[in-house]
Amino acid sequence: MYDLIGDIHGYATPLKMLLNKLGYVERDGIWRHPGRKVIFLGDFIDRGPEQVETVRIARTMVEAGQALAVMGNHEFNAVGWDTPHPDNPGQTLRPRSEKNRRQHREFLDQVGENSRRHREIIDWFKTLPLYLDLDGLRVVHACWHPGHLDNLAGCLDAGGRVLPKAWPELHRKGTKSNEAVENILKGPEVRLPADSEFADADGHFRRNVRIQWWDAEGITYRDLAIVPPEVIESIPHEPIVEDIVPEYAGDKPLFVGHYWLSGTPAPLTPHIACLDYSIAATRGQSYQSHGILCAYRWQGESILDPDNFLWVPGSAASRH
Ligand SMILES: [Mn+2]
Structure with missing residues (x-):
């Protein structure tokens, strides 16, 4: 074991x-x-x-x-x-x-x-x-x-x-x-839809976001994004179109x-x-x-x- x-x-x-x-x-x-x-x-x-x-x-x-x-x-x-x-x-x-x-x-x-x-x-x-x-x-x-x-x-x-x-x-x-x-080795990232971005922990604006790929229930960018809690509101509540969650x-x-x-x-x-x-x-x-x-x-x-x-x-x- x-x-x-x-x-x-x-x-x-x-x-x-x-x-x-x-x-x-x-x-x-x-x-x-x-x-x-x-x-x-x-x-x-x-x-x-x-x-x-x-x-x-x-x-x-x-x-x-x-x-x-x-x-x-x-x-x-x-x-x-x-x-x-x-x-x-x-x-x-x-x-x-x-x-x-x-x-x-x-x-x-x-x-x-x-x-x-x-x-x-x-x-x-x-x-x-x-x-x-x-x-x-x-x-x-x-x-x-x-x-x-x-x-x-x-x-x-x-x-x-x-x-x-x-x-x-x-x-x-x-x-x-x-x-x-x-x-x-680093986990999947997804590109946010047009015009969306968020500030990461270092204050850099980013358009790619890491996702909680293990969450089979999550549907939208906001559901699945791994970002600091203070910026979650800037992640859109739109369904992710790409087939990125491996289930x-x-x-x-x-x-x-x-x-x-x-x-x-x-x-x-x-x-x-x-x-x-x-x-x-x-x-x-x-x-x-x-x-x-x-x-x-x-x-x-x-x-x-x-x-x-x-x-x-x-x-x-x-x-x-
Ligand atoms: Mn690592």
Whole structure:
């Protein structure tokens, strides 16, 4: 049976507290449980203070057969940042713009940019599958979308790992493969109808909005938009015309991360749980987290149970 753990973003001390709370014990540097394994939902890196240690914990568990893991958008981006562009000499698959560097700088500083450790971590990220479809449960970082998963088939091996030759195509804007990987690792976005826009948390006006794809009842842009509550009124109450909600079948429970939820952890629907509760949410430049690190202790059930969520507060372990 599995314990699923959401986005960690370099908060290794809360991760150890959470593993401890779940009954895992560290022996010879590897965390183990006599009867259970972890599934990590991706986003090990960026933002937090102990990214190298976070990767070490997850990687040693995976390599010792004590855990499984899927890739998050931050690992996908880290590979692109580090991979030479096949057609543009001197460039990388993910452009090294100032904005992209800012998002990745904590990681680069902590691993030592271009160091041997950096290379080894990137090589490990490349081994992470994009999704897991196991007996009794499914796992993906942001969105389970069967159509997009089908579109990725030519880019992945039988274990869901990216084929070495497929990295450039997955990073190339405008390809079906890029659209698919963005959808499953970052979740679907929809363009608002003409003249509609909203101000995001940074005050930038945006016309694309992330949607609660798991909400099968939602009909309008406003029903499904993921925006700060103070701007929800600027999202139109018109039906979404595009066929963008994948309507999860519900035959197995599905676990995702990615969505920076807050409040008391609970299932999103009877069959879908998000385990990202914003461990990397901080104020200003400090690492002081006001989020939590969340897990779900799965006992084989097909209907998710609110009592099976466990968590530790990020604040209890901050070093700053
Ligand atoms: Mn993410």
